[in-house]
Amino acid sequence: MVELTSVSLTFPAQKARSLRERISRALGAAPPDDAPTSAVTALRDIGIRIERGERVGIIGFNGAGKTTLLKVMCGIYAPSTGRVVVDGDIACLFELATGFEMEASGWDNMMTRGLLLGLSRGEIRDRMRDIAEFTELGAALERPVKTYSAGMFVRLAFAVSTAISPDVLLLDEVIAAGDVRFQDKARRRLEEMVDRASLLVLVSHSMETVRQMCRRAIWLHDGCVRMDGAADEVTSAYERLSS
């Protein structure tokens, strides 16, 4: 079960405010804090409840807050106001090409990511052969990952990230991993993972995918829920507007 109660999220205006700015602000040299800044409200008063067994698609234009919503659900972003309750073991899949130890080998990165994802050393060792086989990286796994191509990074991260079995799975967009053949393989592996999960939230721009995989869809617009209902209805309403 995933429940969001009147969740809002405002990104702080600056990434990290510098000391100079704080001092000049304090001395009155810089515009006061309430001057219009670049603070972005990404989510406004979101209330969503997703039950066990549901498959939910999140749709909307770029910048509507879809990925932000996923990050709030899995706890990467704490909401500015409101409450997030997740029942069960949660995992999210996105931005697969970041988070590596560049000087370390593919094997070592496999272990590191597995641990970060919550697996124990033993569990990872048990799966290493399977993961390695799936990546098709072969001898390249011995090399430092700084020598890898973008596609190789994604394959490695994807293979490890899909080796776990969370109850609640949050998926962002189609994960483009490697060539066509690999994508096919990746899709099958992802489907297996989805089958194991008891709750799926999927962010996608493909209405076809959403209709295929989900019975329910939520349309986000400008940080608000614009429509929440049966996948067929929501996606066709969305398509009518965008065409």
Add this chain to the structure above:
Amino acid sequence: MSEAAPTIAPTVTPRPAGGRPPGSSQRRFGSRQAHLHTFSIAWQLARLDVLRRYTATMLGLVWAVLSPLLMSAVIGIVFSNLFGMPLREFLPYVFLNLTLWAFFAACVDSGAIAFLAAEGYIKQIAKVSFYTYPLRMVLAAFFTLLLGLIAVAVVVVLLGGRVSAMWLLAVPGLLSWLAFGFAVCTLSAVLNTALRDFQYLQTVGVQALFYATPIMFPTLLLVQHDLGWLLTWNPIYHLMMLIRVPILYNDVPELSHYVASALSLSFFMSCAVFAMRIARPRLVFWL
């Protein structure tokens, strides 16, 4: 517009017991198992850091020991003449001090980048304790410290020092030093991520502390110049004495050092925990 404080952090309620599918990674936050897992991630990252550091250079591990030893030799020769102290006594003293100091400096410096270096993990994988990242830095620095201490022991023995059971008394001192390093590293990590300018202030502060602490000069020098208060209020001095006295003088450190160490350790630990509590919901936005 000020940052609105989150009213309630996301809560994760544990699933009912018994229904754990294979590979499920549910570890209750704050449980013993969760702490062990945090340690195991930090250990893995630290291991990679150490390997990278020492396989990149030709002499590898040797540098970790050689550079403070060379430094101690230079300082030892100059200052033992300056203070009229026999080199035989002064060299182990400086070498031990510098080795211990190097750990502290490493904790402060690597703390500054602890979260920045982990940005890729923090922004993409939830549920990992933020303490993992300073802990990783501290463990790597501690490894170097242990190597250095072995070299110190060799130097002490070569220069006619005595090895006795008293040396075991240095172990609690060493553990305190490790805990202190962790607290300092965590504070440095939070402050430097929240406020990028802090680094400059920190560099000056650490340097000042280096000269205010008896590392390159005998402790007595401060007392003779009516600067004894510099010692009283210096947590690093007291913590160092817990290790220095058993190893160099085969003696029991004074109780006052233990008390002062315990007090400053709890103070810095509380500060670190407090800073982390403030940072936890905001950290990802600071990166």
